Amino acid sequence: MSIPAELQKEADRIAEIARGFGLDFYHTIFELVSYEELNQVASYGGFPIRYPHWRFGMEYEKLEKGHVYGLSKIYELVINNDPCYAYLMDTNALVDQKLVMAHVYGHADFFKNNLYFSKTNRRMMDQMANHGDRIRRYIDRHGLERVETFLDGALSIENLIDPHWVVADRRRPARVEEDEESMPSVRKIPSKEYMDSFVNPEEFMELQRRKLAEEQQRRRRFPERPERDVLAFLMEYAPIERWQRDILGIVREEGYYFAPQGMTKIMNEGWASYWHSRILTEKVLDDSEIVDYADHAAAVFSMPPGSFNPYKIGVELWRDIERRWDRGQFGPEFEECDDLEARASWDTGAGLGQEKIFEVRKLHNDITFIDTFLTADFCNRNQLFVSTYNERTKRYEISDRDFSKIKAQLLWHLTNSGQPIIAVENGNFENRGELLLLHDHQGVDLDLAYAEGTLRNIQRVWGRPVNIGTVVGGKPKILTHDGESFQDRDE
Amino acid sequence: MLLRIDRDHNRFKEIVKGRIKRDFRKYITREELVGRRGDRLVSIPVPQIELPRFRHGKNQAQGVGQGSGKEGDPADGAQGEGVGTAGDQPGRHMLEVEISYDELAQILGEELELPDIRPKGSKHTHQTKDRYTGIRATGPESLRHVKRTYKKALKRQIASGTYDPDNPIIIPIKEDKLYRSWKPSREPRANAAVFYLMDVSGSMGDEQKEIVRIESFWIDTWLRYQYRDVEFRYIVHDAVAHEVDRQTFFHLKESGGTKISSAYDLLGKILGEEYPAVDWNLYVFQFSDGDNWGSGDTERCLELLDEEFLPVVNLFAYGQVESPYGSGQFLKDVGSRFGESENLILSEIQDKDKVYDSIKEFLGKGR
Incomplete structure (x- = not known):
């Protein structure tokens, strides 16, 4: 071709x-x-x-x-x-x-x-074909239904990876053998009733009980720190077969490959x-x-009222940076200038525009890009606004044109690529081997219908009930799927 | 061209069909389905077939947009009150999936366990169909007749003395190749005509008509699947009857009294003039709330049924839609006169949920 x-x-x-x-x-x-x-x-x-x-x-x-x-x-x-x-x-x-x-x-x-692409696999084309081969082999061996069901589950959480590892070297998930020994209650030495307080003195028993509780406490804190890379956690600890672990690995690897593009x-x-x-x-x-070019470009850069076109905002920001650095519109002297007239015509002839944009394209991601280079002037010029959903009229309405609010809103959308931030909090929740995820609630609730489906899919992988701690309508809640039904309860 | 994606695409369509089948009872009463009929495809909204994942709920969300306007103006620049589509189905993302009427009918047939229809013999109508009966020397490789080709090659090799029985290798050359060829043949085909009769008098409300609309959609789907060509005729009546087109049939609103016999008269006239029973499979579906004007008119209806309709039609189905104004007397009258009859089906449809059962009653006889 x-x-x-x-x-x-x-x-x-x-x-x-x-x-x-x-x-x-x-x-x-x-x-x-x-x-x-x-x-x-x-x-x-x-x-x-x-x-x-x-x-x-x-x-x-x-x-x-x-x-x-x-x-x-x-x-x-x-x-x-x-x-x-x-x-x-x-x-x-x-x-x-x-x-x-x-x-x-x-x-x-x-x-x-x-920078954010520096760790991506540059032979991904081959790797993807490789993944295809492996999964096709699993389908031949284990049947379409089984593999597909498992893959559905894995894909349901393909976004639950740790964005910090996009630029850092990822640790390789290692299989940690679990300590199979169960936790017994404090064992008493058998004794006649009247001898009991001497054979099993109360202070000693108390000490043993505390030790046990501590032990259990430690066990309960598993993982030791909240784990954002849910896929890696499941690969390590879910009771699944080899091929299933491999599928999780495939989904995770592709997730990390695509993550920088989202960022x-x-x-x-x-x-x-x-x-x-x-x-x-x-x-x-x-x-x-x-x-013809202009016609085409107009279509690409069009921004219908109310929508957000990354092509348009992106290209305008790059041009803005170039212009500002060409004219020296940066640094404390410019920032402190209050005179609108002077600001508008500010030109030191610095000519640093080209140099600057190449530097920015090397070092930034969307969050730092917006955080650093979005200015109040830019927002005014491009007529940006914050829109809020109005429950009564059932539509989005312009709610604010304040620069700091626009910026905060944009950054919120970009944080974790606009996805809820979720981590594994506990792999032995309630000491029943249940999985507890924690949603870091940032003011917006989870979509409950989707949460139910997702929990169900994770449950298929984990085998035991799966919970997520979140906030629904201002109340802390725990949502649970045990494979058969979905429940929520107050925390 | 065969694309790699086809496999995934087909799998996706299979899943969609499975989903529709699973929730079929729900789909059967869905009005929007009825509104989305195309020529060959129906587009069906399937909820949340995509993979679920954790995501933010919609209603508290804020966004960033661009454009002029003051605070409180709609973000999309539209004027007036917003339409209530965004909020009424929280968290549901609909995907429009198109499936053909045939596929839909298959699902309907499987779910309701409908028997195939055995058409009445019909001598006069035919359809042409290609049959691969002949052989010729040219054609596409896909139609090559292997056995005949090798036979011919064998004959040629024997004749030319190149055939060695101890080493029986036969290699056909171009002249040996024979291909299947086809001949168009005429086959008898069954024709069907469907008559819808509806009472549009004042006592039939919008809800009742909606039920009729939904039922007729499924009946259409099934009969079109069973017969290649189906003709549809629509008759409305209050005290007088008119033949109308489909659009009018479902949207006409009349008031006034009810004379069912007027519709029967018109039906009888059309049947007699245009649809000789020997050539046609005839179906009549009548919907009414069961109110008729006086017992004299009902008497006339029963006579017509007995003498003119039941002897010729494959199926005469009467669906009685319950309405707050209707007495429902007509169904009782017909029932007591004919009882259980081979090709007369009476069905009471109290509300939308009964549509499912009613379709099953109507089409379950395989006639």
């Missing part, structure tokens, strides 16, 4: 220009595909081969419908791999192909250079958009193509 010489020539030319701008990327291979193939690849998260699972089919169904009804059009697809793979749709016009190519080189540069969405999309627009408008397009 290589691409025609004409397109390859364009790709090489654009790559040369991109390198001229200072972008640095792995060799990038473009594939020309039909829209069915593109939908397939997109359903597989960009990869040509994944393990068999119906959710890819569901993804495909959605994409296919979106395409047929003209609702969505996949814009570009690029895999973080060495070499980088990217796809061009065979029905696109040449100007679109050029746009996609330039955009792809932006992503490829980001993948290669951003840098605004930056990454913004970066790629920034570069495609510079490369195309400054070097590539001729006069006849510029209108």
Whole structure:
């Protein structure tokens, strides 16, 4: 599926220009595909081969419908791999192909250079095929139903990994053999009743009881610290078979592979958009193509009222950073300046814009990016606001335009990629071998219907009842699924 | 082109079908299903088939958006009160899944244990069907007739003396190859016509009509699956009867009295003029709240039933929808006159939940 010489020539030319701008990327291979193939690849998260699972089919169904009804059009697809793979749709016009190519080189540069991608497997393409083989083998051996059910359970918690380990070296989950010995009550030496207080003196018994309690206390604190990497915890301690452990490992590995993409969405999309627009408008397009390009760009960067388009905010932020550092609009002197007029026309001729954006793309993720570079001026200029769901009118309404609130809200959304923060608190809850997860409640409740389904799926892996401590409607609650029914109780 | 995703896609569709089957009783009374009929596909909303995972609830959520407007304005820029879709099904994310009528009918048949319909003999209508009966020397490889090809090769090798019985290797060359070919043949085919009769007098409320709508949807689905071509005719009546189109049938609101015989007269006229019983499998579904104008009219209805309809139709189904105004007398009258009859089915539908049983009664005879 290589691409025609004409397109390859364009790709090489654009790559040369991109390198001229200072972008640095792995060799990038473009594939020309039909829209069915593109939908397939997109359903597989960009990869040509994944393990068999119906959710890819569901993804495909959605994409296919979106395409047929003209609702969505996949814009570009690029895999973080060495070499980088990217796809061009065979029905696109040449100007679109050029746009996609330039955009792809932006992503490829980001993948290669951003800190948060530094630990990702650059041979993931092979690894994914490998995972596919393994799971297919398990299906042959253990039957589709069993493997699928287990995989459903594992995928239900694929997001329960520890984001800190994206940049750190992950510890390898080691199987810790459990101490099989059960905890007996304090044993008495057999004695006649009238001798009992001498043979088993009360102080000694008391001491023994305390020791036992301490022992149990220690046992109860398991894991010793709350464990964010729920998948790793289950791999180590759930009573499951080897192949099941392997499936958890596969899901976890892929989870860590995809995690940086979730953590840098605004930056990454913004970066790629920034570069495609510079490369195309400054070097590539001729006069006849510029209108088509502008039309396309307008669609990509459109932000319908009320929605949030990471392409748009991302690219605007990058441009803002470049402009500010070009004109020296940073540092204490600028921050302390209260004169609007002076701020607006502030220009020290610093010319540091290019240098700065390359530095930022190396070191930041979305959270630090927004935290550091979102300014009140920027929010005003782009008319950002906070919207809140109104129970009475059943819709989202503009609730605030205050800069600090907007920023806090954006950061909240980006924290843990907008997912609830959940950790394993106790692997021997109530001393009954039940699993206790803890939801770090940050003001928003869990969706209970989903929580029920998820607990049920974890229960299948854990074997014993699974609980989660959370807050529902302001009250601390523990939700439980024991495999048959779902309950909640006050904590 | 065969794509790798097809396997996952098919598996997904299987799961969806399983889900629909599991909750079929619930789906049967779903109004939105009825509203989503396309030509060949029905789109069915399936709740939460995606993998569950821990996520934030919706109602306390805040977001960031962009645009003009002051505080309290809707975030999406829309005017007026918001529509109540966001909140009424908390945490449920619907996925629209399309399945064909045939698949839906299969599920219906399996779940309600409906027997296949044995069509009445019909001599005059035919359909053409391709049958692979012939052999020819050209064709696609997929149709190659292996046995004949090798036979011919063997003959050629023997004739040319290249065949060695001790080393019986036969290699067909291009001239040996034979392919299956097809001939269109005409086959008799059963035709069906379905008549819906509904009482639209004042005593039939919206709720009653909704029940009729739901029932007719499933009846349509089943009969279309059983017969390739089905004609539908719709008759409404209060004191007089009219033939109307489908849209009008379900939305017409009349007031006034009720003369069921007026509809029967019209039905008899249409049957007599357009649908000779020898050629057609005829189905009549009548819905009413059972109120009729005087016993004289009922008497006339019973006569028509006895003399004109029951001898010719495959099935005459009368569904009596309970309404606060209807007496329900008609069902009793018909019941006491005919009792258990081969092709007359009487069903009382008290409310939506009874639709399931009523469909089963109507279609359970395999006629």
